[in-house]
Amino acid sequence: MTAAPFISLKNVRKIYRTRDTEFEAIKDVSLNVMNGELVSLVGPSGCGKSTLLKILAGLHPHDGGEVQIGNDEIPFDPSQDIGMVFQQPLLLKWRRIVENILLPAEILGRPMKESRERAIDLLNMVGLDGFGDNYPYELSGGMQQRAAIARALIHDPKLILMDEPFGALDALTREKMNLELLDIWQSSRKTIIFVTHGIQEAVFLGTHVAVMSTAPAEIADYFDVDIPHPRDLNTKTDEKFGTYTRRIYQLLGM
């Protein structure tokens, strides 16, 4: 018997309409994600990756197909169970880091005392211990993004949606953040959907990779990344790693 998927997308379609034009962003996307998987969503710019993420987040309605998140064993509450990380940290300039991390807990009306303790734990987890009382501008871009990840975890959501979270960072910081994200994922056991246009990044992080075609998007390829966790930088020189990345490059016509 196979377990039910945590996320199940069936023939999802999305059309953006303005007064006199229609733009089909997503033509047909079907995808099953099991609980605790880290799925990399990779594809060319403007291929509808972010759109798919917004549909998952319940921010945009879809125009066809089915979107099902949660199952009998793992119920999903759309208001409580989503954590989001964007390309920009989007921290509130006027709040100290710890207050920034607490924002989702405040919005959800969670008890503040426990949330505050949890925020301190998360600061340690993302390597920002001692920076809780700093303002965002006092932190580097990488550190701000760590705070954004901690913010996405504060309300203990079951699903983390990440939209090119390391895309604005320099190459070295990005590598470092990749390793740390894997640590965070392994210790928190969250389901993560990770949108990126970095092919290496997609393979390095993902338990699975979904490759999307240019808009109107379809899933052009979907595969397991058969490289065991924990992974480290040696993974990148692994023969399998090269095979996977080449597979994506070829699909994207490069």
Added chain:
Amino acid sequence: MPSAATWRKITTIILVHIAFVALWWGAVIIGDIPAYILPTPLQALQTLGEENYNWGTHFIATSQEIFGGYILAVIVGVAFAVMFTWSRRTDETLMPLLVTLNMIPKVAMAPLFIVWLRFGVTTNIVITFTICFFPILLNTARGMREVEPDLLDLVRSLKGSQWQILTKIQFPGALPYIFSGMKVATILAVAGAIVGEFIQSDRGLGWFMLVTQEALNTDAMVMALLLVTLIGVVLYGIVILLERIFVVQDARVE
């Protein structure tokens, strides 16, 4: 404890003002300028001892007009901006009208206000309010709109209410813009009060300048001007101080 750089700044401010007064004084003496054209700083100051001038009454009246009109404009301006942000329809309906109304030279409204309300401190408060209202409203409205769409998505993904978006994101985010509008309005507030007094009044430093002009008491006119400037500087100083308290350094709009 202020840093060395702060002290240097303060010293510069004091020195440049002393230098200005010295220059004025020197010019009067060297140029042998008669007192009815331009008195020395000391001659201007000496008029404060003249009891018939009722400095206290005029100073208080003008202060009431400036502060009264200004504070009213801040409260109503910000309230309107919040209303516009809250309801898109209100914004779309009223904004075009407000843009037109903003084009009316507010100074030219003053004679009408005096017809409608009769002259007096209250009328001058209304005139000051009218002239200060628009920059505060427009700056605040702009600040409320300058929110990253992704940040709104983050709050919406948690099913945050419009009230939460307003109080946690938009309003604090708009604070730097509110202060920017308030700074512009300080200068306008002083001008507004004086214009009201010029047109018709029976007290206030502006009115007093007209009275002393008839007798060519230039020393008293100059002293009145200095006092008006003092009120303006105090108002500006309070605004800057509040900005320092409420707006994080990084977020200030210069």
